[in-house]
Amino acid sequence: MGANNPVFIDVVADTLCPWCYIGKRRLEKALARREGENIVVRWRPYLLNPDMPEAGMERNEYLNAKFAGAANAAAKYAPIAAAGKQEGLDFRFEAIERSPNTFNSHRLVLWAGQAGCQDAVIESLFRAYFIEGKDIGDMDVLAEIAANAGMNGEETRKRLDSDADRGTVQRAIDTARRIGVTGVPCFIFADRFAVSGAQSPDILLRAIDQAMAAGGTDPQAQD
Numbered sequence: 001m002g003a004n005n006p007v008f009i010d011v012v013a014d015t016l017c018p019w020c021y022i023g024k025r026r027l028e029k030a031l032a033r034r035e036g037e038n039i040v041v042r043w044r045p046y047l048l049n050p051d052m053p054e055a056g057m058e059r060n061e062y063l064n065a066k067f068a069g070a071a072n073a074a075a076k077y078a079p080i081a082a083a084g085k086q087e088g089l090d091f092r093f094e095a096i097e098r099s100p101n102t103f104n105s106h107r108l109v110l111w112a113g114q115a116g117c118q119d120a121v122i123e124s125l126f127r128a129y130f131i132e133g134k135d136i137g138d139m140d141v142l143a144e145i146a147a148n149a150g151m152n153g154e155e156t157r158k159r160l161d162s163d164a165d166r167g168t169v170q171r172a173i174d175t176a177r178r179i180g181v182t183g184v185p186c187f188i189f190a191d192r193f194a195v196s197g198a199q200s201p202d203i204l205l206r207a208i209d210q211a212m213a214a215g216g217t218d219p220q221a222q223d
Contacts, residue, residue, distance in 0.1 A: 007040070013184045013186075056137045
């Protein structure tokens with residue numbers, strides 16, 4: 001693969017999706033086996049809860065609405081926690097006090113991509129929510145994550161308070177739905193084919209190799 005022909009992997013994800021965090025770890029394992037190749041990962045937005053109130057919901061209220069109670073929720077989350085442990089992730093679902101509206105977190109991810117620190121911001125968003133129990137719909141939390149990743153926290157806070165790039169993020173979400181994404185994570189390789197779900201590193205590696213064989217894509221193809 002030539003230096004001018006990067007392979008792009010677009011990861012369609014929501015920052016409140018635990019399988020997306022697991023998928024990130026599995027993708028990292030696959031990429032480690034192709035270290036040195038010209039592969040670029042870009043994170044794209046999706047909303048699993050498009051009708052979530054702007055301020056989010058109290059966690060127990062959300063679990064009652066989605067799973068008809070905490071007991072049912074615990075049963076649903078148990079296999080996710082087990083899968084997470086296999087990837088070195090110690091999910092602390094019990095620490096989450098609020099289920100967020102993640103739209104603004106996706107604006108932050110967009111800006112992090114422009115600032116060259118998207119992976120760090122995505123990692124911090126996942127960690128803040130799933131490990132530390134923070135509200136990633138809170139503007140101050142998002143600004144702190146930005147600052148810790150090397151962005152200007154104060155400027156990011158001002159942008160979050162504005163309508164900057166709301167249309168851009170919404171169009172990207174609409175595009176994902178239009179091309180048939182119905183669940184996340186969804187990995188799109190070389191703008192040619194997709195792998196849905198937090199698949200194993202071996203499956204992702206095969207897709208990477210197929211994408212490398214097919215060649216690179218236009219860096220703006222998914223914008």
